[in-house]
Ligand SMILES: Nc1ncnc2c1ncn2[C@@H]1O[C@H](COP(=O)(O)OP(=O)(O)OP(=O)(O)O)[C@@H](O)[C@H]1O
């Protein structure tokens with residue numbers, strides 16, 4: 068067992084067989100995300116990013132290798148409430164209001180809602196949804212729904228946070244606002260975070276490390292360290308050093 072918290076992916080492979088053909092979604096992938104770190108995972112469509120997240124959430128099992136989340140097996144981490152997750156489409160329950168959506172993981176884990184009143188109010192303020200507690204998802208903008216999903220991911224005070232393209236549906240301006248908010252939320256929560264994104268700029272702005280994956284078979288091609296001090300400001304997007312990293316990662320994505 069891995070003694071520390073964080074995320075440890077140790078020589079993991081996952082192969083799918085579909086209609087006689089084998090797809091090697093992950094091929095001997097190893098990745099160590101130390102406690103409190105922020106890692107961005109970027110790579111072409113189908114390179115195994117979501118597969119890696121599903122394995123780390125205990126929703127699927129590897130054919131080979133091991134994964135530890137917060138020091139234990141993924142399923143145990145999720146069952147104990149150590150894991151938080153937000154997906155691209157927000158995936159809110161349309162008939163539950165903001166507050167009830169945020170409390171969904173508590174219901175799933177069988178925890179008493181009454182013990183979390185303060186926490187939920189704090190989270191709603193944190194993601195800027197105060198005043199919208201009773202609103203239904205259909206009454207919110209796309210960005211508000213995404214923020215609600217992030218609050219839901221944080222309700223159990225997870226030590227490990229998985230985000231699969233959480234801002235995929237947003238326009239560039241809103242996306243940059245959300246990047247700044249996510250940085251703040253991450254700095255306050257201290258959660259080990261693994262973000263899947265197609266945005267090179269988003270990855271550099273947020274992460275300590277950008278992991279570039281290749282597809283067929285899904286492998287880690289390159290790991291790029293991001294040296295910028297925090298908190299990072301939106302001006303960073305225009306910095307020449309930022310642009311150099313963007314080119315470096317774009318080249319790695321092209322297979323150089
Ligand atoms: N349950 C499954 N059954 C069969 N094949 C699967 C299954 N899940 C994933 N795959 C295959 O594994 C590969 C990796 O898929 P995955 O969803 O991890 O990609 P991804 O990197 O998240 O892509 P995207 O950026 O498009 O979301 C793909 O070729 C996909 O077809």
Ligand SMILES: [Mg+2]
Nearest residue numbers: 116117118231
């Ligand atoms: Mg995916």
